[in-house]
Amino acid sequence: MPDTDKDIAGTDFSGPDETGHFGPYGGMFVGETLIRAVTELAEAYTELSSNREFWKGFDADLADYVGRPSPIYLAERLSDACNGARIWLKREDLNHTGAHKVNNTIGQALLARHMGKTRLIAETGAGQHGVASATVAARLGLQCRVYMGAEDIVRQAPNVYRMKLLGAEVVPVESGSRTLKDAMNEALRDWATHVDNTYYIIGTVAGPHPYPQMVRDFQSVIGREARSQILERTGALPEALVACVGGGSNAIGLFHPFLADNGVAMYGVEAAGLGLETPDHAAPLCAGRPGVLHGNRTYLMTDEHGQILDTHSISAGLDYPGVGPEHSWLKDLKRVQYVGATDAEALEAFHQLTRLEGIIPALESSHALAWATRLAAGMTSGQNILVNLSGRGDKDIEAVARLEGADFGSISGVGR
Amino acid sequence: MSRISQCAARASAQGRGLLIPYLVAGDPDFDTSLEIMHELVRQGADMIELGIPFSDPSSDGPAIQRGVERALAGGANLNGVLELAAKFRVGDTQTPIVLMGYLNPIEIMGYAQFTERCARADVDGVLVVDMPPAEAGDLPALLSGREIDRIFLVSPTTTAARAKEIIECTSGYLYYVSLKGVTGAALEDRESVAENIVRLREWTALPVVVGFGIRDVETALAMSELGDGIIIGSALVERIGQLPWASGRKADCISEAVALIGAVRQALDAREGTGELNS
Numbered sequence A: 001m002p003d004t005d006k007d008i009a010g011t012d013f014s015g016p017d018e019t020g021h022f023g024p025y026g027g028m029f030v031g032e033t034l035i036r037a038v039t040e041l042a043e044a045y046t047e048l049s050s051n052r053e054f055w056k057g058f059d060a061d062l063a064d065y066v067g068r069p070s071p072i073y074l075a076e077r078l079s080d081a082c083n084g085a086r087i088w089l090k091r092e093d094l095n096h097t098g099a100h101k102v103n104n105t106i107g108q109a110l111l112a113r114h115m116g117k118t119r120l121i122a123e124t125g126a127g128q129h130g131v132a133s134a135t136v137a138a139r140l141g142l143q144c145r146v147y148m149g150a151e152d153i154v155r156q157a158p159n160v161y162r163m164k165l166l167g168a169e170v171v172p173v174e175s176g177s178r179t180l181k182d183a184m185n186e187a188l189r190d191w192a193t194h195v196d197n198t199y200y201i202i203g204t205v206a207g208p209h210p211y212p213q214m215v216r217d218f219q220s221v222i223g224r225e226a227r228s229q230i231l232e233r234t235g236a237l238p239e240a241l242v243a244c245v246g247g248g249s250n251a252i253g254l255f256h257p258f259l260a261d262n263g264v265a266m267y268g269v270e271a272a273g274l275g276l277e278t279p280d281h282a283a284p285l286c287a288g289r290p291g292v293l294h295g296n297r298t299y300l301m302t303d304e305h306g307q308i309l310d311t312h313s314i315s316a317g318l319d320y321p322g323v324g325p326e327h328s329w330l331k332d333l334k335r336v337q338y339v340g341a342t343d344a345e346a347l348e349a350f351h352q353l354t355r356l357e358g359i360i361p362a363l364e365s366s367h368a369l370a371w372a373t374r375l376a377a378g379m380t381s382g383q384n385i386l387v388n389l390s391g392r393g394d395k396d397i398e399a400v401a402r403l404e405g406a407d408f409g410s411i412s413g414v415g416r
Numbered sequence B: 001m002s003r004i005s006q007c008a009a010r011a012s013a014q015g016r017g018l019l020i021p022y023l024v025a026g027d028p029d030f031d032t033s034l035e036i037m038h039e040l041v042r043q044g045a046d047m048i049e050l051g052i053p054f055s056d057p058s059s060d061g062p063a064i065q066r067g068v069e070r071a072l073a074g075g076a077n078l079n080g081v082l083e084l085a086a087k088f089r090v091g092d093t094q095t096p097i098v099l100m101g102y103l104n105p106i107e108i109m110g111y112a113q114f115t116e117r118c119a120r121a122d123v124d125g126v127l128v129v130d131m132p133p134a135e136a137g138d139l140p141a142l143l144s145g146r147e148i149d150r151i152f153l154v155s156p157t158t159t160a161a162r163a164k165e166i167i168e169c170t171s172g173y174l175y176y177v178s179l180k181g182v183t184g185a186a187l188e189d190r191e192s193v194a195e196n197i198v199r200l201r202e203w204t205a206l207p208v209v210v211g212f213g214i215r216d217v218e219t220a221l222a223m224s225e226l227g228d229g230i231i232i233g234s235a236l237v238e239r240i241g242q243l244p245w246a247s248g249r250k251a252d253c254i255s256e257a258v259a260l261i262g263a264v265r266q267a268l269d270a271r272e273g274t275g276e277l278n279s
């Protein structure tokens, strides 16, 4: 395992600055119609986040409604199979609605209500953020519309139905590559059109300021809990943290409270798709370059003419050509190492965890598991790796069955 | 004085409203775009906004999105747009060209090289939809160094203080977005356009042109009444998308596509003509 950078001490990780920049990344790159909306949002968040009552309400919702704190779990059989470091899982899969996404939607819904907005919109890839948005909308009695790429609607059918059950309107997006980035374009268009009454809940640490900061703050509950849990269980900080990176919210949520801990290595695992050497992946930090998309400057998958490239990943939630700007900054600072796991590696990890631990992970989280098992194999049994199990795989079983040529109907429909 | 400022001053002296069509460069292909541009001028366009195709046009409505998709399907990119602008200039030394687009293609080319290429193509102005002045870095200074106008948008949601800041950064003309929404949406609140333009005029001597919801002669006349000029984009791009370019009747397609601009010009001139008689 590579040593963590010795220069971390003294680095200030408290970004962004007041205009939303993490070094050269981040910012507020939106059309003029939305400037006032993002400015007001930033002001409202600044005001509310200095209010202790707000955080009390947030914590109470996370406890009673989401079921926090989520436990950490020592995956003994998985660790044994790697014959190396011990692998701990931060069980975000046990949250209400099945993923870390709800931590963020709880916080943003409180903000939306505080701002007097009556209508929520969201983009979604895997559908987890859409479900988490529809859930908080139902709970607060707000109207909710979710934009979802037409291709993702096919890949994540169970979540589409869940959103509808929750009373949300799911709008298929047919433009561009018909995935998450196009859903985000459509949500931005909706927001510009209904800016007076609408609150846009972005599902990850991307988008214009203040989203990258705000979503990170809401998701940092993961890392704060995990830090004290692992200290309590092992008496020390872990040697390494591992999380998958789509837009990067579960990863930053885990990493952020550990950034100043010199000895803790961090790995953000991007979707390497069919391989980083092919064009078919979704790994801007591993194989992209800085550019501007969806309101911020960050590493992107873009061609030499500045067109955003189509991405590929087995997991809809990682199938995004950009990444949160704070990750771009942490990459340049070398505080976090960004690596890739392929479709095949993720699928293997999906089965491995399911068979060895009786936990079906989300395909997104399976990317983190794939890297963690590799990492563990090169370490010793006295060392600990903490993996963010960002979500459960119930939403994926149909897609996995299809991928593996099994007829989902005949598997599930015992005798039909 | 820049070509844009000269053009605006001339129109103002003649009491005529500026007519600025927008088309997506390379839709359906660059050769056709060039012919459309010249025909637009023949039909009375004062300036032309040339859209740079970008894969993720998040401020545009369906009509321009489709235009962009058609252009990208034909392989259009920023290089091609700059070449198109240069070719147009060979046949037309008068009509100002404004490049309008999103930041990423410019960012990837590099601001210095982009500016240099614009200067060589004799482009007159640049408008980057998702680049507010505060995020513009050294691009405005580079453009200004080559006497290329920096055009920014003001919208119905822009606060007074901010509008004044934007005006400080703007040259050529100020683009007033007539509605809350994306390009091509329906223009509903005409009163707010009138009020806001009156206020903008108190703060600036720049020409104020109105765009986003203008789709026919009627809206064109109404909006031209309020500002110094109008921009017609979606309505033109939509027509371009509906025509049978592959039919072999290209000349017919072009005149049909551009007919709206000719009709608007005539209507504007007729009204302004009457205005002159009355005064």
Ligand SMILES: Cc1ncc(COP(=O)(O)O)c(C=O)c1O
Binding pocket: A099, A100, A101, A125, A126, A127, A128, A129, A203, A204, A205, A244, A245, A246, A247, A248, A249, A250, A251, A316, A317, A318, A362, A364, A365, A390, A391, A392
């Ligand atoms: C379970 C799960 N993990 C991870 C992600 C990726 O998002 P992020 O990188 O923001 O955590 C998603 C997105 O849908 C998800 O559903």
